[in-house]
Amino acid sequence: MGVQFSHPWLLLLLIPAGIFLYYAYRSDFRLSGFRRKLALGLRTLVILLLVFMLSGLHGFTVLRDKQVVFLADRSDSMGDSSRITSWISESMAAKGEDDTTAVVSTGLEGAVERRLSADESAGASLNALLEGRFTGLESGLQLAGSLLDGNGDSRIVLISDGEENVGSMTAAGRLLKDRGIAVDVLPAPKQEIRDVAVEELKVPEKLYQAESFYVEALIRSTFKTAGELRIYEDNREIGRERVEVSPGENRFAIKGLAKNPGLHRYRAEIFMDGDESAANNAAYDFTRVDGPPxxxxxxxxxxxxxxxxxxxxxxxxxxxxxxxxxxxxxxxxxxxxxxxxxxxxxxxxxxxxxxxxxxxxxxxxxxxxxxxxxxxxxxxxxxxxxxxxxxxxxxxELEGKREIPSLGLILVIDRSGSMSGEKIELAKESAMRTVELLRPKDTVGVVAFDDAPWWVVPPQTLENKEEIISSIQSIPSNGGTSIYPAVSSALDEMLKIKSQRRHIILMTDGQSAFNSGYQDLTDTMVKNKITMSSVAVGMDADVNLLQTLAEAAKGRFYFVEDETTLPAIFSREAVMLAKSYxxxxxxxxxxxxxxxxxxxxxxxxxxxxxxxxxxxxxxxxxxxxxxxxxxxxxxxxxxxxxxxxxxxxxxxxxxxxxxxxxxxxxxxxxxxxxTFPQFTSSPYEVTTVTAGNQVKLQVTTDGENPPEKLNAVIGDEEAGEQKVELVQEAPGRYTGLVDVTKPGAFLLSLEDASGDGSKAAAPGTGFVVPYSPEYRISSGEGEEGLTRLAELTGGRVLSWDNPAEVFAGKATSRTQLHDWSYPLLVAALLLWVADIAVRRLALPWAAIGARLAALLRRRPAPAGEAGQRTGLERLAARKARAATFYGGGQASPPTKAPPAQQRSGAGASAGGGNPAPAPGAAPAGGRKAQPEARAPQRGAAPLREERPAKAKPAAGEGARRGSAPPPPPKAPGGGERRPEGTGPAAGGGSSMDRLLQAKKRGTRR
Known part of the structure; x- marks a missing residue:
């Protein structure tokens, strides 16, 4: 056992703490005697404890033991676990007395069989209930690592075939390496069995009703055999074939016919002679069969x-x-x-x-x-x-392909107030699109009209299309409608154009205020081989006039209710002029x-x-x-x-x-x-990721208004159904988890649950959950993965023949720390409370000190006698201080009084009265002269708490006022008894009187 500090430099705080305590001892005059020493001692302890706590004082113990966690893989691919149990038991028999062991099992997830214990009889039984259809070594390593503190000789012994199919043991190994935990591995021998497995089934993603197709099956085998391959559609057999398989991959195809529209599940099953594993004998897929396209x-x-x-x-x-x-x-x-x-x-x-x-x-x-x-x-x-x-x-466009006649085109566009909004914008878009379609050698002009014509683009060749398009974009809408002046102005300009083909396009949505004189215009057009087409926009246009003008000018008439067709009309007119299309x-x-x-x-x-x-x-x-x-x-x-x-x-x-x-x-x-769709048209894209017995659904949509809530409805082959609420992680992106207890093809549909009820959001689809990878025919790479894990973490590759190897070698020493912060803080708080009590509570601290001293000396005194002696000693001390102050001489130390006198003094003090005068003393108020009081000796001032509130007059001054002090007591034999060192020379007045007065003052305080 030892102690150490986490932050030893904080011990420097003891220097200012010592200075503070010294200053407190020298300057604090409110307390005295034992009480003062006790308070100072408590405060010193409080400060020491706090400094030790801040410095991180803690104890430690040096241990030399091993911590080993046995991690047993109990997935189905491992077979019987009795051999693992025996090996662990034999290994534990070789452990040291202080070594601790634990046992953890893992399948899909880990489970603690037994926590760390040094008990040799703890055992190595493996009884936890696990999901054995999957091997999750990462989960088991994480759980085993949580039982170890990572100090000293801590290690995990992994017993597995290494064929993991959930998680990554390498990722868990990196974390264990960072914690200083080594992983020893014990590779389990590969089970040699005769096995045939259906590894894959393929059906076309989409079929049409009455369409023939092929179901393709991939079969892997470890031996040569023969058997039967059967194909099922929605649990209905649709094909059966006798097949022979060889070791390795074998592919077969069976022809089918799509009879009924809708989503259909397909299952391929094999029945092979000598097959020792039935868990991998089926594969699944699904397809959509649509009705006639x-x-x-x-x-x-x-x-x-x-x-x-x-x-x-x-x-x-x-x-x-x-x-x-x-x-x-x-x-x-x-x-x-x-x-x-x-x-x-x-x-x-x-x-x-x-x-x-x-x-x-x-x-x-x-x-x-x-x-x-x-x-x-x-x-x-x-x-x-x-x-x-x-x-x-x-x-x-046909630019550069063949010779096209030169064109002259004038656009006559109505810009009256009724054309405001979308109409004028579409009209401008039509004119700009027409200009883009023409070639640089063509001539174009744009005249806009309301009450009068306005040449937006005077007739010119298209050498600068951008400038002409910019001018067209500036056409505003305003005013009335007058068609004749605009058409007449366009005709006058068209007669000046020398193009091979000349054409006018008139567009309006209103009625003209002047409807005469058009016959002369159309006759002139026909005479000069100029054509004109007219476009009537909406029911308010003068349809009869516009249609008559188009027919008379050998052009085409368009009646438009949907203004969005205007660009196509103008483009068509421009193209038809060329005729070379x-x-x-x-x-x-x-x-x-x-x-x-x-x-x-x-x-x-x-x-x-x-x-x-x-x-x-x-x-x-x-x-x-x-x-x-x-x-x-x-x-x-x-x-x-x-x-x-x-x-x-x-x-x-x-x-x-x-x-x-x-x-x-x-x-x-x-x-x-x-041209038919290559997939099911749907605004939703569904993807699935299978991890263990859970399937993660990921749904995305590019729609403008994705639903707030989306549910997935999953149906299985037995008409069971479960509804999963999808969580919206971002706009248009949803995820959810589906618990799947067995393999198969599952149908999935999406429901929009944003409103009061649910409604279909997309056509149905499906997903496939194959049988667990645990039952796939092994690739033999598991042992290599275990070896890499051991090398990564600094572990060893153990042998089945030497179980004691786990505890071989000398254990690495490790330090076990004991945190004392909390006990130190609790002790400091309790002592702080005691310090407050000593300083604030009015208790008989001197008596308490005496009792403690007696206890420490192991000689306890009677309580009554101790109280009497303490009181007498206190009176004697006060008498000496008073005599020194008033008498001016050096007071002699008080002598110990006889027991009777001590009891008398104690009784007088307890009674609260003055002591009776001695025989022969003058009565109070007498005028007997007293010796003149001696001036107080310099430097003999009493302590602050015993100093009188008011100075007493000298003995002579008291006599002059007519009050004489009581006479001193008589000594045995009739003489006057005086205390040693007192008398007339020592000062005036009775010493007992002064002593009693000083006592009264102390009592008042």
Whole structure:
């Protein structure tokens, strides 16, 4: 046993503490005698204890023992644990008397069998209930390490095969190394058994009803045998096959047919001759079987989609045909289709909102898209710089491809007050998009009108497009509507333009105040080969006037209820001026990058009579090209979806040989099926991570308004169901834990629980929990992992033949500390309270001191006699101090009085009266002269607490006032008895009188 200080430099505080105590001893006059010494001693002890506590005074004991924790792996792969128990018992028999041992078991998690104990009869039984289907060595090492303090010779003995499948024993080993705990390992021998396991089952992620498919199974075996492989769909057997397996991997495939739509679980089981382990004889997977795929066909002209519907329906693909005006305005409705086909649809009939939704459906939800050509499609349909063009594998620009006639275009735009807001913004967007579509050699002008025309952009060539676009952006809305002056001004300027083709586009949403004189304008246009198209926006526009003007000027009339179609209309008008977008001459398309579609054209490619020119995008795959060369058939991946461009038509005008081709139906069906989604379209992405008997669900969504609460509903093969509330870790990200007690394929659906009730949030999906890795055929790498763990922590690789090796070698000494901070603080507080009591409480401290002194001398005195002597000694001391002060002479030490006199004095003092005068003394008030009092001796002042409040007059002065002090007592024999050293020469007055007066003063205090 020893002591030491954690902060010895704080012992320097004893220096100022000693100075403080010395000063307190010298300056404190309020206490005296034993009381003063006791208070000073208590305060000294308090200060010493506090300084020792701050300095970290603690005791320590040097121990020389070993602490060993046996960690037994009791997972199923270890087999019977009796051999482990015997080895631990034999090892404990070799431990030292002071060595302590503990036993911990581990499976999925660790369990303490016995805590550290030095008892030799503690035993090594392994009885804890554990989950043996998993091996969690990390959990066991952490638990074993928590039983050790890491001081001295502390170590863990791990008995395992090293085949961990939950956690990481290496990570736990690093933490143990930092704490100075070594890990000895005892590798368990690998169990040699005849085992056949189904390690993997694969089914296509998505199937369509009546589609055939293959179920693939991977079987691993340790020996050669034969048996039966069975395939189950939702616990219904759908296939059985006799198979033979060899040591190693064996792969088999069994054909199946998707009959019923919905989510389906699949299970593969094996029944092999000689197989000694049945826990790994099944594997699981799931798939979604959809009903017949549905394709939405949007046709530009009624009755022109018969060829498409007939071809798709012959391939078991359902179709729905609608005009472009009926396209949904809800994104969820597009998810009901596998693909969308635009059959010669003009962009002027497709709203901007619908274009954005279709582009999003392809990019985010994987819906397919195909555009078929015609005179109102692609560039001729006004799709330049629209969301639809973004999704297509071709662009509408033809710059540098062929000679296009020079164009002269003037835009006449209504900027009246009724055009304020979104209308004027869309009108400006339409004009800017048209300017971007034109070439530098083309001429463009923009005139805005209200009550009068205002030339925003005077007619000029497009040498500086940015400046012209900036001018268009500055058009405000204000004033009334007067169409004629604006059209007349535009015509006057158009007559000055020398372009090959000249065109005017008039757009308004109101009624003109002046409706005469238009006939002369349209006649002039026809005469000079100038055309004009008109756009009526809304029901308030003068539809009759605008339609008459367009027909008279050989142009086109557009009635627009959805202002978002304005950009497409302006783009279409600009493209139609060129006329070179349509190539109407016969040719035979050539194969360029056919890829997997090459088999569709093995017997040749039919000819075509025309198409709409376009430019393939850089990452697109061009399958068929024209002699120009322009793309005829192109495809690409756009986001999560796929899209196809067919630049010729499908109604027979240009594709007469194609629609009469005997392979047309199969070819078109394969092209459309290629665009089908490659996954289940859902705004939610679900991933699963299996750890032991728990599955962690992770759900993410990119939606704009993710639900506040989301629940996952999990169903198993036995119709059991559990609901798990997912925790929202961040906007659009949810997690949850699912407890799984057995392997299988589980169906999962999501519910939005934000409102009063729950509603489906996404289509159902599933996840697979395979059988535990504990039952996989061992790879034989477990022993290597145990060896690395021992090397990492500084441990040893032990042998089954030498159990005593665990305690071999000399134990490392270790120090066990004993913290004394709390006892020191408690003692200081108690002594501080005692110090306060000594200084503040009025107790007979002198008597207490005398008793303590007697006890220390082991000679206790009677209480009565001690009290009498103490009182007499106190009176004698006060008498001596009073005599010194008043008599001026050196007072002689008081003599011890006879017992009777002591008792008399004690009784007089107790009675509170004055003592009776001695015989022969003069009565009080007599005039007998007393000897003149001697002046007090210099330097003989009494102590402060005994000093009289007022100075007494001298003996002579008292006689002059007529009060004589009492006479001194008579000595035996009639003479006057005086105390030794007193008398007339010692001072006037009676010494006893002065002594009694001093006593009274002390009593009053």
């Amino acid at each position: 549905r394709v939405l066909i949007v046709e530009g002209a009624p009755g022109t989609s018969g060829n498409i519907t007939a071809a798709l329906e012959s391939g078991m693909i359902g179709t729905e045909v609608i005009p472009p005006e009926l396209l949904p305005l809800d994104a969820a409705k597009y998810a009901a289709y596998d693909s969308i086909i635009f059959n010669n649809v003009s962009g002027s009939r497709v709203g901007g909102k619908q274009m954005e939704l279709i582009e999003q459906a392809v990019r985010s939800f994987g819906i397919g898209f195909m555009m078929a050509g015609g005179e109102d499609s692609f560039g001729m349909g006004g799709y330049f710089k629209t969301p639809i063009e973004k999704a297509l594998p071709v662009s509408m 349509i190539v109407d001459k016969p040719f035979v398309p050539a194969l360029q990058q056919a890829g997997d579609w090459g088999s569709l054209f093995q017997e040749g490619v039919p000819g075509l009579y025309g198409y709409v020119a376009a430019t393939p995008k850089s990452t697109a795959q061009t399958v068929l090209v024209s002699p120009e060369p322009d793309p005829v058939l192109a495809r690409w991946q756009y986001g999560s979806g796929r899209s196809v461009a067919w630049t010729s038509d499908l109604n027979g005008k240009w594709s007469k040989e194609w629609v009469s081709w005997n392979a047309f139906a199969d070819t078109l069906t394969e092209i459309v099926k290629w």
